[in-house]
Amino acid sequence: MNVVESEVKALEEIARASSLADLEEVRLRHLGRNGVINQLLSEIPELPRQEDRKTAGGLINSVKEKIENALEEKDRELKKKDLKEIDRSSFDITSPGISPHVGSIHPLTQFREFVRDTFSRLGFEEAYAPHLEEDEYNFGLLNIPPDHPSRDLWDTLYLEDGRAMRTHTSNMQVREMRRRKPPIRVMTFDRCFRYENVDPHHSHTFTQFEVLYVDKDVSMGQLRFLSDLFLKLVLGEKTKTRFRPKYYPFVEPGVGVDALCPFCEGKGCRVCGMEGWFEIAGAGLVHPQVLRNGGIDPKVYSGLAWGFGPDRMLMIKLGIEDIRYFYEGDLRFAKQF
Ligand SMILES: [Zn+2]
Structure with a gap:
């Protein structure tokens, strides 16, 4: 070639x-x-x-x-x-890519941030107390001796050594009184544990929030103000609340705080169980014996304690049907908020 x-x-x-x-x-x-x-x-x-x-x-x-x-x-x-x-043909350069999974903050965590923020602006400082607690801090020092019938209010998870999984955040009270000098303004938002039959409204693990305020001349008027201020922030400016006498061994007087049902405005509906009101918080003036147990002279000082169950409040506010959703770690639940 x-x-x-x-x-x-x-x-x-x-x-x-x-x-x-x-x-x-x-x-x-x-x-x-x-x-x-x-x-x-x-x-x-x-x-x-x-x-x-x-x-x-x-x-x-x-x-x-x-x-x-x-x-x-x-x-x-x-x-x-x-x-x-x-x-x-096959490759469309204008089609969106695979979006990465974006997480979201658990509704209880979001609420905790809001509550902490609100009360820290009122001068409350965050406090922590053990989940696994000595019997005296959970019961005895809060005016609930071993043979006191009010212990029946709590079905308690005990360890063999006599310690208990705390049944409420109130185990914080005497611990903080002993650590501080009045005026005392502390708050806690944390988990508690009870031996419950688990159902849509009861869980062995649940959350409580409470504040403790000890100073000279602390009154029911201040308690009422604090309670209304917070509930209006959470449930809306138009929220109506009422105080009802209620017994807790560590306060005197004790009150149950109700909010008018926002769904029926008091007429009674399925959501509020035809009551027209939701019991939404518990409170009272700290019992003089509890102040004494905390090393504070009840003749000089008085105190208030006010608290609620964030699970329950969020269930009402967000229309969540089952308390167990909070503790199951199911992302489909958390992603909705
Ligand atoms: Zn209702």
């Missing part, structure tokens, strides 16, 4: 190549180690005349260059075509 023929053939094949794989085959056939061009170059020494060898060498190299240029151009063309095809 002469040089001109091989040039024509190579350029034809390049023009015909319809894919990058085809093109690579053409390149190997002509420019590869055993390709046509090398074949031609190897024949040069056989030419008898020095002049002819020189001419042939130059000619073959210029053909080689033309083939290389044609290959390069075709390569660009084919790559462009490939992209266009991808664009047209």
Whole structure:
């Protein structure tokens, strides 16, 4: 095959190549180690005349260059075509990507932040007390001696050594009174535990919030103010509340705090169990004996305690039907808030 023929053939094949794989085959056939061009170059020494060898060498190299240029151009063309095809068919560059999973904050955690924020602006400082507690802090020092009938209010999870999983956040009270000097303003938002038959309204683990305020001349009026201020912030400005006498051994007097049912406005509906009111918080003035147990003279100081169950309040506020959702760790639940 002469040089001109091989040039024509190579350029034809390049023009015909319809894919990058085809093109690579053409390149190997002509420019590869055993390709046509090398074949031609190897024949040069056989030419008898020095002049002819020189001419042939130059000619073959210029053909080689033309083939290389044609290959390069075709390569660009084919790559462009490939992209266009991808664009047209399977791959839509305008379609949105796979969005990453975005977490959300558990409703109880969100609420805790709100409650902490609200009460810290009123001067309350956060306090913590153990979940696994000595009997005296959970009961005895709060005016609930071992044989006191009010212990029946709590079905308690005891350990063999006599300690208990705290049944309320009130185990914080005497601990904080002993650690501080009046005026005392502390709050706690944390878990409590009871031996409950688990159902949509009862869980062995639940949350309580409470504040303790000890100072000179602390009164029911302040308790009423604090209670209304907070419940209006949470449930809305129009929320109506009422105090009802209620017995807790560590306060005197003790009150149950009710909020008017926002769904029926007191007429009675399924949500409020036809009552028209929800019991939403418990409170009272700290019992003088509890103050004494905390090392505070009840003749000089008085105190108030006020608290509620955040689970229950959120269930009312957000329309959550089952308390167990809070503690199951199901992302489908948490993602809704
Ligand atoms: Zn109602």
